[in-house]
Amino acid sequence: MPKRVDHEERRGQIAEALVRVAGRRGLHAVGMRDVAAEAGVSLRLVQYYFGTKEKLLLYGLQHLTDRFTERVGARLRAVGRDPGPRATAEALLLTSLPTDEESRTFHLLYTSYAVLSVTDEALAAQPFIANPDAAEDALAGLLRQAQESGLADPGVDARTEAIGLLAMAAAMGTSILVGQRGPESATEVLRHHLDRIFTPPDDGPPAP
Amino acid sequence: MPKRVDHEERRGQIAEALVRVAGRRGLHAVGMRDVAAEAGVSLRLVQYYFGTKEKLLLYGLQHLTDRFTERVGARLRAVGRDPGPRATAEALLLTSLPTDEESRTFHLLYTSYAVLSVTDEALAAQPFIANPDAAEDALAGLLRQAQESGLADPGVDARTEAIGLLAMAAAMGTSILVGQRGPESATEVLRHHLDRIFTPPDDGPPAP
DNA sequence: TTCTTCGTGATACGACCGTACCATCATGTT
DNA sequence: AACATGATGGTACGGTCGTATCACGAAGAA
CATH class of the missing domain: 1.10.357.10 (Tetracycline Repressor, domain 2)
Known part of the structure; x- marks a missing residue:
């Protein structure tokens, strides 16, 4: 198996990226690609850890x-x-x-x-x-x-x-x-x- | 020249359509096509009277x-x-x-x-x-x-x-x-x- | 009547977005 | 050593959105 990364920590990092970019450009303007770029990961990663955009947004609110x-x-x-x-x-x-x-x-x-x-x-x-x-x-x-x-x-x-x-x-x-x-x-x-x-x-x- | 319609009145009708549909589905979710459908006109008409979406939104706020x-x-x-x-x-x-x-x-x-x-x-x-x-x-x-x-x-x-x-x-x-x-x-x-x-x-x- | 111009319709275009698919690498397990 | 599996990257697809383009009808002016 690969690196066996801590999922919750990774999700937290991505959620913080979401908060940052949404705070800058507005929540309505943030896309999956923006979040990925802000977090320094690939678009695929954001999908991998959240599946859908709606879940990402809900997690971001919780965070x-x-x-x-x-x-x-x-x-x-x-x-x-x-x-x-x-x-x-x-x-x-x-x-x-x-x-x-x-x-x-x-x-x-x-x-x-x-x-x-x-x-x-x-x-x-x-x-x-x-x-x-x-x-x-x-x-x-x-x-x-x-x-x-x-x-x-x-x-x-x-x-x-x-x-x-x-x-x-x-x-x-x-x-x-x-x-x-x-x-x-x-x-x-x-x-x-x-x-x-x-x-x-x-x-x-x-x-x- | 054609029917020589009152522009301001028409713009008001379209703006009210914008307000209605935005009140129902949220301002973020409203598109030019939605406004046109709500107002009962073609998409082209909305463009004709407002040019761009940004101007439509500003006019809607004023309205x-x-x-x-x-x-x-x-x-x-x-x-x-x-x-x-x-x-x-x-x-x-x-x-x-x-x-x-x-x-x-x-x-x-x-x-x-x-x-x-x-x-x-x-x-x-x-x-x-x-x-x-x-x-x-x-x-x-x-x-x-x-x-x-x-x-x-x-x-x-x-x-x-x-x-x-x-x-x-x-x-x-x-x-x-x-x-x-x-x-x-x-x-x-x-x-x-x-x-x-x-x-x-x-x-x-x-x-x- | 002819012509010009305003109003209106239909449709196409390019961009972006969320999502899905496929491939690859790295790392534990057997 | 061979393999199975989790993590990651690249990329393509379908859809929608705002905007632009082409075309036509209708009515007042000449």
């Missing part, structure tokens, strides 16, 4: 969301262990903004996939739609926990605010992507709403 | 935004003349939600065009990106006016709130489109934030 999940985790770890709910929520929201090349590519492709899923049933059946639901639950839980700890305004509805925050982050991310808005503006708006929700504890030590 | 502007105007007129800022803002925001087939198509195609504009410079040069800016100005002006009239909380920043409201409407519109959320949920979230911003006048007559 994309996996990498993004890791990215969010890294960002959360970067804010230090046991951060407050406010810092966690902020990291969660700001990570999804397209500020550097990687997040820009992620945002572009994720939106492309989402748009495609409206008219493509194979994509619509993909569970990547459920991902925002998980984020919504996490953020709502964070807010509720903050409310119980007295760190957040107990008068607001946690789930409603979570939905609103995630929606704002998503749409303003797209605005950044198309060049309509700068990342600073989006960050400012998000921070403003976080400030509104997270009431600072007013039982601090009085000034001397 | 789409024009129709949407009319729709917003109609919705504003439907709330009665001289409505309060609250009713105007609510109409503005709720009109952009994909609730019926027409708004669903609009939302899908507008998002498709926006995604394409990231990697297509001809679309990026199109002024359809400036449209949200106009909406932002209008909504911010509305909020500021309401603040001056004592109808809205004077403590909030009008522009920041306007940006947030439009962003929420846009992103939740996409959520509705992909089937992740129902229109009722989105409406509820928007109304919640409008309630927060628009403080009802508390100088009403005291209860007997």
Whole structure:
């Protein structure tokens, strides 16, 4: 038998090539030959490891969301262990903004996939739609926990605010992507709403 | 000379055919032949009136935004003349939600065009990106006016709130489109934030 | 009436795309 | 050593897409 290469690793390399070229020229413009050239392999190889283009695209979506999940985790770890709910929520929201090349590519492709899923049933059946639901639950839980700890305004509805925050982050991310808005503006708006929700504890030590 | 047909009207008919078929099968999947068949004309006709596919797509985008502007105007007129800022803002925001087939198509195609504009410079040069800016100005002006009239909380920043409201409407519109959320949920979230911003006048007559 | 020009149809062309087929090489196994 | 099999390359095929070309009818102008 020949080299006995690791299939999963190879598929990952090709999927990353797909993400790169799709991030550059748009998901609609990427062909099997482009992916092969970007990955430095022959067209035949891409066929060999994925069979059909549809499977390649689905795998690419999976690869994309996996990498993004890791990215969010890294960002959360970067804010230090046991951060407050406010810092966690902020990291969660700001990570999804397209500020550097990687997040820009992620945002572009994720939106492309989402748009495609409206008219493509194979994509619509993909569970990547459920991902925002998980984020919504996490953020709502964070807010509720903050409310119980007295760190957040107990008068607001946690789930409603979570939905609103995630929606704002998503749409303003797209605005950044198309060049309509700068990342600073989006960050400012998000921070403003976080400030509104997270009431600072007013039982601090009085000034001397 | 022959029948001397109205070019602009004909182009409008073809553009509407483009919007219909693109709304059904996705913008990426629409070809010149599909548009011709949908419009009930020959492929040659589409070429004759638009020359190239790119021009057809640009014209279709223009047609789409024009129709949407009319729709917003109609919705504003439907709330009665001289409505309060609250009713105007609510109409503005709720009109952009994909609730019926027409708004669903609009939302899908507008998002498709926006995604394409990231990697297509001809679309990026199109002024359809400036449209949200106009909406932002209008909504911010509305909020500021309401603040001056004592109808809205004077403590909030009008522009920041306007940006947030439009962003929420846009992103939740996409959520509705992909089937992740129902229109009722989105409406509820928007109304919640409008309630927060628009403080009802508390100088009403005291209860007997 | 004749002619010019606009509108319309049918069809062909070249390019590209996804997929399938065939050949070859390298490497474990027997 | 012979062989079986996984990995890889090259290439061809059918289809579709955007565009270009050729042709014809019809109606206002001369």
